Amino acid sequence: MNIFVLLKLVPDTVEELEIAGDGKSLEAEVLRFKQSDPDEHAVEQAILLKEKCSSKVTVVALESPEVDDALFTALAKGADRAVKLTGNLINAQSFAAAQMLANFLKPEGASLPADTLILLRGQSIDDLEGEIGPFLAELLGLPYVCVVTSVVPEGGSVTVMKEFAGGLRGEFAVPMPAVIGIQSAEKPPRYVPFAKIKAIQKTAKIETVDVTPPDSLTRFGVERMYKPEAVGRAQMLEGASEEVADKLVEVLAKNSLI
Numbered sequence: 264m265n266i267f268v269l270l271k272l273v274p275d276t277v278e279e280l281e282i283a284g285d286g287k288s289l290e291a292e293v294l295r296f297k298q299s300d301p302d303e304h305a306v307e308q309a310i311l312l313k314e315k316c317s318s319k320v321t322v323v324a325l326e327s328p329e330v331d332d333a334l335f336t337a338l339a340k341g342a343d344r345a346v347k348l349t350g351n352l353i354n355a356q357s358f359a360a361a362q363m364l365a366n367f368l369k370p371e372g373a374s375l376p377a378d379t380l381i382l383l384r385g386q387s388i389d390d391l392e393g394e395i396g397p398f399l400a401e402l403l404g405l406p407y408v409c410v411v412t413s414v415v416p417e418g419g420s421v422t423v424m425k426e427f428a429g430g431l432r433g434e435f436a437v438p439m440p441a442v443i444g445i446q447s448a449e450k451p452p453r454y455v456p457f458a459k460i461k462a463i464q465k466t467a468k469i470e471t472v473d474v475t476p477p478d479s480l481t482r483f484g485v486e487r488m489y490k491p492e493a494v495g496r497a498q499m500l501e502g503a504s505e506e507v508a509d510k511l512v513e514v515l516a517k518n519s520l521i
Contacts, residue, residue: 264316264416264439265376266309268342269364269383269399270324270333272296276388287485298333301384307448308414309382310341316416319343323367325352325360331469332460339455339463346470352480359480361398367472369403377419379440385409386444393444400442408435409444 274280274289275297281290309320321344322337324330334345348367355363369375381403386393393409400407412432413424420438426446427433437443498514500507515521 264312264318264378264380266312266318266320267368267379267381268302268305268309268320268322268337269381269395270302270306270322270330270337271299271384271387272324272327272330272333273299273388282488282490286487288488294328296327296329298336299384299387301387301445302333303452304448305382305384305445306337306340306342307450307452308445310453311449312380312414312416313341313343321346323348323364325355325363326350327352334469335460335464335467336455338467339460340453344470345467346472348474349471350474351476352474355476355480356482357395358398358482359477361395361402362477363474365399365402367474375403375405375440377439380414380416380421381405381440381442382414382445383442384444385411385446396442396444403440403442405440405442406437407442407444408437410446411443412445412447413449414443414445 273296275295278293278295281293282288283290306322309318312318313320320342322334322342323346324334326347326349330347334347338345346367348363350363352360352363368379368381381399383396383399384393385396396409397407408423408425410426411423412426413422415422417436420436421441421443422434422436423443425433425435500510500514502510512521
């Protein structure tokens with residue numbers, strides 16, 4: 264089975280995010296990027312499948328700041344191949360990214376092998392709708408299932424467990440090749456020591472493939488970005504238990520909650 268995992272880097276929200284002077288973007292100089300958390304689960308699920316059956320895992324990412332670190336980390340975890348798509352890809356939105364990834368996975372005139380499985384994030388912090396998965400599946404003409412928490416190969420198909428609202432789950436048999444949006448891997452993403460990543464950097468290589476971007480990298484524009492406004496503050500109640508209880512009742516009554 265040939266497994267492709269599509270990675271994306273997003274701003275690290277541990278850092279303080281600042282709006283740039285144009286009011287429409289984040290200040291690049293203070294941005295620190297990290298691999299999208301759902302991508303960590305997609306990589307883990309791919310490695311788990313490799314350990315269960317004979318599979319080759321390829322991680323793919325569009326060129327972006329610090330993307331090499333994410334690709335080498337995936338190699339250190341057990342991926343067999345890392346590919347970075349290069350070109351004029353700045354500000355590429357989901358549909359343009361899907362077009363470039365589709366062209367790499369299935370060049371014009373080619374066809375995907377029957378045992379191909381494409382894993383990617385169900386969503387990311389800057390793509391809460393998770394639209395790149397269905398975009399990619401449509402471009403490749405493949406079935407797509409998202410919010411998946413389990414993937415089990417069975418002959419020429421995979422059985423996936425999909426989560427629904429309200430705690431419901433559904434099991435689906437999906438013929439391969441297919442695109443699967445991972446919500447969480449069957450096990451927590453494994454930790455890989457920094458020393459192992461440094462060692463991989465000396466022995467492994469990231470392949471670079473130049474891609475031609477589509478005519479338009481964007482389909483919508485940002486009019487203005489805003490920082491969240493603080494509308495209130497926490498009120499700390501101090502004193503003995505009885506005093507705190509009286510103050511709490513007073514606060515609840517003042518706000519018409521009791």
